[in-house]
Amino acid sequence: MAQADDSTSTADVNLNVLAAGPQRDLEAARKAYAAGDAHAARQAHDRRAQSSEAGTELIGTDYRSPEDHSGEGGKYVKSLVFGGLDGIITTFAVVAAVAGGDLSRRVAVLMGFANLLADGMSMGFGDYLSSKAELEYAKSETSREKWEMDNYLDGEKKEMIELYMEKGISEDHATTVIEILAQYPSFFLDLMVTQELGIMPPDDADNPAMNGVVTAFAFFIFGLIPLLSYVILPNLDDQTCFIVACVLTALTMATLGAVKATFTRQNKLKSGALMLVNGGAAASAAYLAGWAISLIVKDDDDAAM
Numbered sequence: 277m278a279q280a281d282d283s284t285s286t287a288d289v290n291l292n293v294l295a296a297g298p299q300r301d302l303e304a305a306r307k308a309y310a311a312g313d314a315h316a317a318r319q320a321h322d323r324r325a326q327s328s329e330a331g332t333e334l335i336g337t338d339y340r341s342p343e344d345h346s347g348e349g350g351k352y353v354k355s356l357v358f359g360g361l362d363g364i365i366t367t368f369a370v371v372a373a374v375a376g377g378d379l380s381r382r383v384a385v386l387m388g389f390a391n392l393l394a395d396g397m398s399m400g401f402g403d404y405l406s407s408k409a410e411l412e413y414a415k416s417e418t419s420r421e422k423w424e425m426d427n428y429l430d431g432e433k434k435e436m437i438e439l440y441m442e443k444g445i446s447e448d449h450a451t452t453v454i455e456i457l458a459q460y461p462s463f464f465l466d467l468m469v470t471q472e473l474g475i476m477p478p479d480d481a482d483n484p485a486m487n488g489v490v491t492a493f494a495f496f497i498f499g500l501i502p503l504l505s506y507v508i509l510p511n512l513d514d515q516t517c518f519i520v521a522c523v524l525t526a527l528t529m530a531t532l533g534a535v536k537a538t539f540t541r542q543n544k545l546k547s548g549a550l551m552l553v554n555g556g557a558a559a560s561a562a563y564l565a566g567w568a569i570s571l572i573v574k575d576d577d578d579a580a581m
Contacts, residue, residue: 306541351482352490355403357536359491361529362399363499365555367391368525369562371502375518376566381506384517388503392496400492407484414469414478421468425461432468433458439471501528522559529555 308316370391374384425432433454440450458464466477505512505520512520533551534544 352487353539355487355490356494357532357539359399359403359494360498360532361536361551361554363392363396363495363497364501364525364528364532365558366395367499368502368521368555369558371506371518371521372559373562373566375514376563377570379566379570381514381517384514385503385506388499388506392499392503396492396495396499399495400488402488403491404484404488407482407487411478411482411484414475417473417475418465418469418478421472422465425465425468429458435472436468498528498532501525525555525559526552 304320305317308314308320367388370387371384374387421432436454437447437450440453441447445453457467469475469477502521502525504524505517509517509520529551530548533548536542536551537544537547540547
């Protein structure tokens with residue numbers, strides 16, 4: 277009996293170590309990959325591997341890299357960045373259309389704030405609904421997989437073995453792997469959801485409502501940028517206000533692009549440039565549309581007179 281208890285304890289230790297996160301210096305591994313330095317990559321992995329030799333002392337230790345954005349703040353980075361980008365681009369497009377149509381700053385402010393409120397609320401509610409639907413779908417499918425696993429584990433193991441064989445693993449090896457993993461029900465359930473269904477297991481910490489709030493907030497805050505010159509610089513003429521709005525918007529879009537690149541591990545300069553191209557194209561199209569429509573409306577008015 278004592279031997280069985282020791283075996284169980286060891287298994288629990290190993291599971292705690294695995295649950296703590298990747299057994300490597302993740303940030304150092306990323307830098308090694310970026311530099312193409314295989315030696316540095318080995319050092320990054322060995323550093324954590326050496327620490328794991330401590331055995332039971334690893335229980336409760338968090339080995340996730342400080343750069344791991346799985347914390348509460350990191351959950352909402354996508355909503356913040358994309359809500360902000362949508363807000364600033366759509367509002368700037370409205371301002372550009374007003375400038376192209378040679379309309380007054382009063383019209384720019386009126387249409388700009390109307391867009392902020394209406395589109396911001398729509399974006400936030402849409403993000404909430406999509407996040408909620410995604411979470412509910414993941415929970416429903418996970419619940420179904422768990423029920424199938426509880427009632428017919430052999431069938432689930434067979435499905436996983438066949439899936440691994442499709443990936444090129446021999447039947448013997450696939451069977452060995454699945455038989456071992458199936459001894460850990462919680463892990464095996466997450467594995468089935470990910471491998472069979474192609475979705476991430478549901479996270480109880482997910483908050484669709486907060487996703488919606490962050491998206492709407494970011495849309496409104498960043499969407500204000502193109503309107504600032506019209507609101508806080510009343511003594512400037514309309515053309516100068518539009519130029520200032522262009523500069524402020526360009527700087528903000530480039531910054532948001534760089535922030536997005538920080539979390540997606542892309543080139544910051546390239547990401548910022550792409551955001552500028554995206555915003556510039558949208559604003560140019562809106563400006564030309566405003567200019568063309570103003571000419572058509574003016575010609576119609578002249579003909580009516």
